Amino acid sequence: MSGRRAELAGRLTAVRQRMERAADRAGRDPAELTLVVVTKTYPAADVALLADLGVLDVGEARVDEAADKVGELAHAASRLTWHEIGQVQTKKAGKVARWADVVHSVDRARLVEALRRAAEAESRTLQAFVQVSIDGEPGRGGAQMAEVPALADQIAASSRLELLGVMAVAPRRLDPNRAFAALQQASEQLRAAHPDAKYISAGMSGDLEQAIAHGATHLRVGTAVLGSRPPLK
Numbered sequence: 450m451s452g453r454r455a456e457l458a459g460r461l462t463a464v465r466q467r468m469e470r471a472a473d474r475a476g477r478d479p480a481e482l483t484l485v486v487v488t489k490t491y492p493a494a495d496v497a498l499l500a501d502l503g504v505l506d507v508g509e510a511r512v513d514e515a516a517d518k519v520g521e522l523a524h525a526a527s528r529l530t531w532h533e534i535g536q537v538q539t540k541k542a543g544k545v546a547r548w549a550d551v552v553h554s555v556d557r558a559r560l561v562e563a564l565r566r567a568a569e570a571e572s573r574t575l576q577a578f579v580q581v582s583i584d585g586e587p588g589r590g591g592a593q594m595a596e597v598p599a600l601a602d603q604i605a606a607s608s609r610l611e612l613l614g615v616m617a618v619a620p621r622r623l624d625p626n627r628a629f630a631a632l633q634q635a636s637e638q639l640r641a642a643h644p645d646a647k648y649i650s651a652g653m654s655g656d657l658e659q660a661i662a663h664g665a666t667h668l669r670v671g672t673a674v675l676g677s678r679p680p681l682k
């Protein structure tokens with residue numbers, strides 16, 4: 450086994466164990482949880498190793514970087530489910546629709562419409578989470594809580610888009626338990642109108658336990674599997 454492969458295998462096992470223990474503590478079935486391994490800034494070779502180690506879901510933030518990796522992996526990429534987890538500029542919607550299966554960061558009406566059109570043009574269906582801003586600050590993206598119902602309705606009414614649920618990034622200065630409790634509440638409200646949109650994308654390397662305690666179904670984990678990223682420029 451190559452050094453990198455062994456390193457990834459060890460960290461992957463540790464993350465899966467953390468998820469199982471957190472599910473146990475929350476009285477939840479670990480089979481309800483989807484681990485999305487976030488490979489942003491890491492090369493396609495790492496994605497290939499992860500796929501070989503049984504990873505089925507891969508997350509990327511930058512649209513162009515992801516498109517390059519999918520191109521490089523060619524056949525191997527088609528066996529994976531690709532998640533766009535970062536902010537998406539409206540003008541990049543067309544590119545996203547070419548490689549992503551799931552978009553976690555849908556936070557405005559213009560982006561919903563751009564993704565719908567792009568998916569239509571590519572004859573693809575995109576699954577979508579409404580990204581919610583927990584503290585209302587615009588920096589990390591995310592819709593205001595009050596905007597969520599209208600966005601959800603718009604996605605649900607769009608051919609080629611499928612509403613999965615809500616997503617959030619916990620604000621750094623907030624107790625993650627409070628942030629994820631607020632997200633869980635938003636999920637409950639969403640399900641009153643859209644019963645099938647029962648998924649919650651929440652939890653990263655540092656707070657996946659708290660997210661699982663508050664109903665997360667999709668964990669977006671980068672550094673705990675791949676190692677720390679060089680700071681973004």
Ligand SMILES: *Cc1c(COP(=O)(O)O)cnc(C)c1O
Pocket residue numbers: 487489510534535618652653654655669670671672673
């Ligand atoms: C980078 C990123 C993650 C992964 O974060 P880690 O702390 O490396 O696990 C999760 N979600 C989003 C939106 C990200 O941009």
